[in-house]
Amino acid sequence: MTAQKSKKTLFINIAFVISLIGILLFLFKAPEITTPKLPHDDDHNRFFSMKKKAAGKLCVECHSVEDTEEIHKETTPNTNRCLFCHRRD
Ligand code: HEC
Ligand code: HEC
Numbered sequence: 001m002t003a004q005k006s007k008k009t010l011f012i013n014i015a016f017v018i019s020l021i022g023i024l025l026f027l028f029k030a031p032e033i034t035t036p037k038l039p040h041d042d043d044h045n046r047f048f049s050m051k052k053k054a055a056g057k058l059c060v061e062c063h064s065v066e067d068t069e070e071i072h073k074e075t076t077p078n079t080n081r082c083l084f085c086h087r088r089d
Helices: 003-033 045-049 052-059
Strands: none
Touching: 045 052
């Protein structure tokens, strides 16, 4: 390969990696803007140190799937998933 050509390949590879990072940032960051985070209060503090799936099963003690059905109409809430959307930070 000529020096000229390998420079071009390097540039294409860098552009490819940058666009992948852009897509990943978009996918990971976009939903966080509108989804309420897990509140830091007496009701929720214990969940911050739990495994996501174990904690998720306990959410429905207070937030029944029926109660939040209207809010979640675009998705099908599953207790394994609560904390993937409602972030703990
Ligand atoms: C002991 C009862 C209880 C449990 C268990 C509970 N919550 Fe809540 N949650 C509440 C109450 C009460 C509110 C409303 C007051 C508030 O915003 O703190 C609330 C509010 C919220 C909100 C709204 C915050 C906002 O900014 O509007 C989210 C999101 C939430 N809970 C998610 C969860 C998730 C996820 C779990 C399981 C890991 C969970 N909750 C478990 C009682 C509970
Ligand atoms: C696919 C992502 C997703 C999943 C999974 C999910 N939620 Fe939500 N949830 C949202 C979004 C987005 C909102 C905010 C909707 C709005 O405000 O219009 C919301 C709103 C809420 C609210 C109401 C907050 C308020 O301001 O009143 C509660 C409580 C809640 N979710 C609890 C849960 C629980 C419990 C689970 C698991 C059974 C769960 N969510 C699973 C995305 C999700």
